[in-house]
Amino acid sequence: MTTKRLNVFERYLSLWVGLCMVAGILLGNTVPAFMNGLRSLEFGAGSQINIPIAVLIWLMITPMMMKVDFGAIRNVGRRPRGLFVTLFVNWLVKPFSMAAIAYVFFRHIFAAWIPAADADQYIAGCIILAAAPCTAMVFVWSHLSDGDPAYTLVQVSVNDLLMLVLFAPIVRFLVSGASSLHVPFEVLLYSVLVFIAIPLTAGVLLRRWLMRARGRAWFEDVLLPRFAPLSMAALLATLVLIFAFQAQNITTKTLHVALIAVPILIQVYFNSSLTYGLMRLFGVEYAIAAPGALIGASNFFELAVATAIALFGPQSGAALATVVGVLIEVPVMLSVCSVCNRTRHWFPAPASTTS
16 A cells, blocks of 8 residues: 655645745845845825735635646535535634633633733634635645545535635634734735635636646646645745734734634634534534534645735734734644544445435
């Protein structure tokens, strides 16, 4: 049996993020005038949409959206239970549990170390992170846990469609309720349009055009792997800019980074365990249960970072909280994959019609 491995970028993502943090802080402290000039490049005065970061995020997201095949959704009715559990946890449990956990930790448990204004920002960032179900990396986690690739594709595709209509109202409701921050709904809608609708549409159109022109095998085996380093490089460059833009804050709030990770870790393991347990309760086969648990655990951190920046700016605590999510994503998800692989015997044998 061939050992499944991440590529070098994915395997050491936490290391790359850590190095980006160091590089960004160094840039922010050594060439502050240059970084302030980059930070001032916005799509209109006061829009908070930084041009360099927006371009980099497009380079991240569009290739990921090219992987999504909405034609697979027509097969949902054949095995609906796994999808229903995934959607229940992602949209009715995950954002709300994250809001509650973040509120308890930042408002009460960590109150002695985190001022109220920072607490509001970190609560908002955690909520934004949890309200964006994972898209691209789920395919990696599904592969490592022997998940059903076709069903994983269905789960991701349906989540992407739901994000178009649920992400903005959930974020506004929870951020406004759990903090004193004002969340302009028009900015959220703009974020959904810019960072989900447009790249999703571009990805779907490019996918159809390129597959018709060159075939599925070339598209999936040749083209998509070539895009992977570009997406990862754009992500890392974005993180360098984010840390550079808020270098002064980070150097005086290093403890905050560690504290932010605590509620994020708790909600990751809570939601993955809940999803996995419900899958077992309802008799869903392992190849569907494992990816479902991984989707419940991970986040679409590219969208979360973009939205936090659009709402509160690249130097905000909300943006920092979403980046902490990136920092812990890979080791945490590898641990969830390991648990899934070791407990596959908990689930019924594969069935073509009863999952």
